[in-house]
Amino acid sequence: MSLQQALDDCLIDFDRRVLVTDLLEEYKLTYKEAHDKLEAHIKQQEKSSAIKYEKRFVVHGTLANDEGELYTIVQGDAKLKEWLSKLENSQYHLYSVEVAGGSKSAAPIFKPMQHMEVKLAKVEQRSGVKPLANSVSNGVHKPVETPKPASIKEEPSKAEEQKKTPPSEQKGKAKSTTTTAKKGSIGSFFSAAPAAKSQPAKETKAAAAKPAAGSMDNFFKKQPKANSSQSNSAPKEASPEQKNNSIQLFAEESEVSSDEEEKLDKLRRSVIGSGDESDETDAQAQTKHKASSKRRRIVDSDDEEQPQKKSAEKQKPQQEEQKVDQAEEEPMDVEAATNETFLDDDGFVITVKAKKPKPVQKKASSTATAATAAAAPATKKKSPPAAGKSAKETPKVKQGSITSFFAKK
Amino acid sequence: MFEARLGQATILKKILDAIKDLLNEGTFDCSDSGIQLQAMDNSHVSLVSLTLRSDGFDKFRCDRNLSMGMNLGSMAKILKCANNEDNVTMKAQDNADTVTIMFESANQEKVSDYEMKLMNLDQEHLGIPETEYSCVVRMPAIEFARICRDLAQFSESVVICCTKEGVKFSASGDVGTANIKLAQTGSVDKEEEAVTIDMQEPVTLTFACRYLNAFTKATPLSTQVQLSMCADVPLVVEYAIKDLGHIRYYLAPKIEDNET
Numbered sequence: 262m263s264l265q266q267a268l269d270d271c272l273i274d275f276d277r278r279v280l281v282t283d284l285l286e287e288y289k290l291t292y293k294e295a296h297d298k299l300e301a302h303i304k305q306q307e308k309s310s311a312i313k314y315e316k317r318f319v320v321h322g323t324l325a326n327d328e329g330e331l332y333t334i335v336q337g338d339a340k341l342k343e344w345l346s347k348l349e350n351s352q353y354h355l356y357s358v359e360v361a362g363g364s365k366s367a368a369p370i371f372k373p374m375q376h377m378e379v380k381l382a383k384v385e386q387r388s389g390v391k392p393l394a395n396s397v398s399n400g401v402h403k404p405v406e407t408p409k410p411a412s413i414k415e416e417p418s419k420a421e422e423q424k425k426t427p428p429s430e431q432k433g434k435a436k437s438t439t440t441t442a443k444k445g446s447i448g449s450f451f452s453a454a455p456a457a458k459s460q461p462a463k464e465t466k467a468a469a470a471k472p473a474a475g476s477m478d479n480f481f482k483k484q485p486k487a488n489s490s491q492s493n494s495a496p497k498e499a500s501p502e503q504k505n506n507s508i509q510l511f512a513e514e515s516e517v518s519s520d521e522e523e524k525l526d527k528l529r530r531s532v533i534g535s536g537d538e539s540d541e542t543d544a545q546a547q548t549k550h551k552a553s554s555k556r557r558r559i560v561d562s563d564d565e566e567q568p569q570k571k572s573a574e575k576q577k578p579q580q581e582e583q584k585v586d587q588a589e590e591e592p593m594d595v596e597a598a599t600n601e602t603f604l605d606d607d608g609f610v611i612t613v614k615a616k617k618p619k620p621v622q623k624k625a626s627s628t629a630t631a632a633t634a635a636a637a638p639a640t641k642k643k644s645p646p647a648a649g650k651s652a653k654e655t656p657k658v659k660q661g662s663i664t665s666f667f668a669k670k
Numbered sequence: 671m672f673e674a675r676l677g678q679a680t681i682l683k684k685i686l687d688a689i690k691d692l693l694n695e696g697t698f699d700c701s702d703s704g705i706q707l708q709a710m711d712n713s714h715v716s717l718v719s720l721t722l723r724s725d726g727f728d729k730f731r732c733d734r735n736l737s738m739g740m741n742l743g744s745m746a747k748i749l750k751c752a753n754n755e756d757n758v759t760m761k762a763q764d765n766a767d768t769v770t771i772m773f774e775s776a777n778q779e780k781v782s783d784y785e786m787k788l789m790n791l792d793q794e795h796l797g798i799p800e801t802e803y804s805c806v807v808r809m810p811a812i813e814f815a816r817i818c819r820d821l822a823q824f825s826e827s828v829v830i831c832c833t834k835e836g837v838k839f840s841a842s843g844d845v846g847t848a849n850i851k852l853a854q855t856g857s858v859d860k861e862e863e864a865v866t867i868d869m870q871e872p873v874t875l876t877f878a879c880r881y882l883n884a885f886t887k888a889t890p891l892s893t894q895v896q897l898s899m900c901a902d903v904p905l906v907v908e909y910a911i912k913d914l915g916h917i918r919y920y921l922a923p924k925i926e927d928n929e930t
Contacts, residue, residue, distance in 0.1 A: 345778045346745075447776065504850055536835075600821050658827060658876050658924035658925060658926060658927055659924060659925055659926070659927035660715055660878055660922065660924050661715070661904075661922035661924060661925050662714045662715060662717055662920045662922055663710055663714055663716060663796070663904060663920055663921075664710070665797065665922070666903060666904050666920075666922060667717070667795050667796035667797060667798050667799070667920075668796065668797050669795070669796055669797070669906075670794075670795040670797045
């Protein structure tokens with residue numbers, strides 16, 4: 262969707278402060294385009310509906326007497342003119358817009374832009390923003406780093422991804438922020454050392470589960486959570502393992518006719534059985550299927566596996582790297598395969614061997630923290646000893662810093 | 671003018687090998703009393719303190735106090751060019767931005783000199799207080815290196831527990847647990863094989879294996895290593911350099927993490 266369309270459809274809520282940088286991010290525009298479109302829209306709105314907008318501008322120029330460059334953000338046209346007159350070689354751009362006296366508070370993330378080009382590149386990485394497959398240059402010279410969903414095979418290994426992700430993002434992903442502190446920065450030691458003495462041992466043990474979750478081992482568990490929303494919202498990007506072809510078939514059909522969907526739902530509720538039964542019914546159904554040239558297909562898990570294998574052969578080297586990661590990942594993302602066999606309205610037996618992705622919201626919810634903590638030991642068993650090692654120990658102790666023992670001369 | 675000459679390049683090689691894994695750069699502070707280097711590793715978890723007394727050198731001259739910031743990797747590379755039996759001489763002018771390292775073969779037939787650029791390093795020096803340690807363990811340096819190497823396979827951390835019975839090194843991980851106990855040796859023929867423990871009160875401390883293993887790179891410098899421990903104080907791992915000085919490693923202990 263283009264910015265213009267979004268503006269026309271009133272999809273942008275100006276009750277909150279709208280940062281132009283966010284629009285650049287969202288609609289993959291250059292600053293000039295976004296600036297022009299937004300300003301045109303505001304002018305039009307101010308004329309037609311008498312709504313007044315509060316505008317902020319980012320002004321860049323050199324100070325008089327050669328005191329250096331200045332970037333600043335000013336509010337309103339009056340101040341803008343004032344600043345433009347103060348500065349030499351000045352230029353300005355729209356920075357943010359909101360309805361004057363807007364009822365809601367300012368946008369929660371309000372980052373003044375100091376170096377436009379650089380900051381824009383960093384804004385790209387914000388976890389809240391969905392990356393587009395074909396990322397436009399966005400006026401930024403450097404290619405934008407877009408975080409890919411963890412499930413995509415082409416992506417480098419998770420460990421690499423973790424390295425690439427900025428620490429701020431990692432903190433967001435891994436709930437226990439103490440992971441960084443474990444490396445024993447000076448600052449952390451000063452605060453942590455007295456606490457270590459005063460806190461009772463029982464509390465330490467109780468809390469010990471959380472740091473374990475913050476370890477490298479747990480990062481792999483948490484990673485899919487962050488990406489699961491992406492993979493859910495963009496099902497085309499989901500890996501073959503996570504794809505449920507059979508479900509998609511029905512989903513496509515259900516889009517065609519809602520009546521049919523209702524019927525299917527009814528049939529789904531009356532599940533006939535699974536496992537051995539399904540094999541027989543498969544055979545029956547297949548013969549019928551050929552005879553009647555029915556458009557609906559019976560989908561078996563074997564059918565799903567074949568394309569998987571093909572793709573696996575193509576990307577074998579990459580997959581081998583991710584093998585360990587996926588082994589840990591799968592139990593988190595995918596529920597146990599459940600066979601659903603049912604009769605459809607034409608009397609055909611449909612068997613669905615489905616790997617259903619877990620609902621994303623459930624994971625993201627705060628209650629899920631406890632669930633993941635409980636799930637952690639289960640996956641830990643499968644994880645290689647090396648991965649589990651750090652998880653087991655880090656919660657107990659933290660590396661102190663030498664500077665906290667010896668004073669600087 | 672600074673000039674220091676050592677009879678055997680191998681000592682300087684070993685010293686560099688002992689510190690270059692922990693430190694990328696270091697400042698050699700030269701004075702008339704000798705050469706000192708103090709630096710923390712990048713993560714500020716351990717500290718290396720090297721002391722080379724002036725009387726340990728074959729020739730030592732230092733007209734003015736001089737600080738020579740060096741890239742230790744580069745210096746190690748230069749020292750690799752020396753034969754073990756070569757004489758090594760370090761020379762620098764006052765306020766010079768280079769140091770000359772000269773190797774002379776025993777019969778003076780081969781003389782090679784290398785000039786290395788000095789660096790201006792803004793390194794913090796820490797004041798190390800005089801501490802009375804609760805436990806001081808002396809043991810064979812090779813044994814200590816072996817223990818650290820073995821326990822690193824089990825865990826990232828090693829617990830050192832020192833009691834009057836002896837010293838116990840433990841590690842616990844997914845593989846299992848490992849405990850190595852060393853009792854004080856009664857009487858040994860060779861002094862370098864002795865394990866001695868001076869204990870005021872029992873101490874149990876946890877340390878990172880990674881650093882201990884880095885410290886053991888100094889094993890070739892000395893037959894014995896001295897571990898000094900006290901509760902909530904960094905461990906001191908000291909290797910004596912015969913007739914020349916010592917290298918001390920200080921390692922901050924791991925502490926209970928109650929932040930969560």
